[in-house]
Amino acid sequence: MLIDYLIVTPVASVxxxxxxxxxxxxxxxxxWYGKLMLHPYSIYRDKSKAYMIFTSGLIxxxxxxxxxxxxxxYYFGFALEALMVGLSGGLGHLYFAIIYIVGLILSDIPTILKEKNNYGYHSLGASGAVSAVLFSYILFNPxxxxxxxxxxxxxxxxxAFLYLGYCIWASKKAQDxxxxxxxxxxxxxxxxLTILMYPWVIRHFIDQF
Known part of the structure; x- marks a missing residue:
């Protein structure tokens, strides 16, 4: 079973x-939290700390x-990689990796800019990358x-609509x-990114309704 996951969806598995x-x-x-968490204040002043963008997504x-x-x-990442491989062959693995990694990076950039002068601000979690995967999958299967x-x-x-609404509310209210x-x-x-990779997905999404 584990071997099957590694063969079919190696990027998601890793x-x-x-x-x-x-x-x-x-x-x-x-x-290790202090070493791996996202700390915009440090990243903004020392570009060598940019690794925190990646490590914060692993904790x-x-x-x-x-x-x-x-x-x-688990429910959407593995399914999305398999779907992209079905559409694009071996390139599907690369497309999936791009969505996850770029989703992780770009989801943190606004926070880095917003909190660059806030020494006490730290954050962590794979939520940005997981959200990128989830919403990519929703375009294919709304x-x-x-x-x-x-x-x-x-x-x-x-x-998707409820999730985005909650995110906007929580970003203003949460204290974690x-x-x-x-x-x-x-x-x-x-x-x-999904629209750039598969422009036809917009029509596909609309046709589902």
Whole structure:
């Protein structure tokens, strides 16, 4: 079973394993949070700290944060990579990697600019990249059924609107280390990149309704 995942969806498999493994390690070694979390103040003043954009996407606040992101990634990340391979052959692996990595980077850029003078601001989590993957998948399958809290059925397109609304609200209200702005900008990045890769997906999306 694991070999099948590695063969069919190698990029998603590596991302999934690395994120879970490093997050669990940091849970037991919290001194690593300071080294790996996104710290806009430091990045803005020392470009060598830009690695934090990537490392912050490999760690999470707690088990609930990790589970939420990885369950979402498990259901949509593996499916998206397989779908892109079906459409584009081997290039599909590269397209999927681009959506995840660029989604992670671009979802953090607005936060870096916004918080560049706030020494006390830190954030972490793969939420921006996972949002890019989720919204890319929604373009291909807008009526796919999601299970909110594993129980409440909801079409993907409706979830998308509610999700973006929550992100906008949470970015203004939340007082945690989770970068809620990243959810929004990651989602927009996933949509834009998918449209650039597959321009026909706009018509495909509309035709589903």
């Amino acid at each position: 991302i999934f394993a690395l994120t879970i493994g490093i997050s669990i390690y940091v849970f037991s070694n919290p001194e 999470h606040q707690d088990w609930m944060h990790l589970l939420f992101n990885m369950i979402t990634f 009526k796919a059924e999601l299970r909110i809290f594993m129980a409440i059925p909801m079409p993907a397109y409706l979830f 280390n989770i970068n809620h702005d990243a959810h929004l900008f990651g989602a927009l990045t996933g949509l834009l």
